Amino acid sequence: MNTENKNSFEWVWYVIGILTGMLSVFSVTTSFGWILLGGIFGLIFAAVFLNKIVKGRHY
Numbered sequence: 511m512n513t514e515n516k517n518s519f520e521w522v523w524y525v526i527g528i529l530t531g532m533l534s535v536f537s538v539t540t541s542f543g544w545i546l547l548g549g550i551f552g553l554i555f556a557a558v559f560l561n562k563i564v565k566g567r568h569y
């Protein structure tokens with residue numbers, strides 16, 4: 511029986527990555543530029559997590 515989930519919730523991991531990156535930089539410094547850079551790094555780590563680690567898992 512092959513059932514596929516039509517709802518993709520990958521966007522949740524990207525949002526979590528952005529928020530975690532921004533909050534971790536905010537806890538160290540309050541500079542707006544560094545907070546945005548932390549959000550970009552969080553987005554990159556979320557993309558790596560989804561495309562390299564989670565991609566091969568079968569449930």
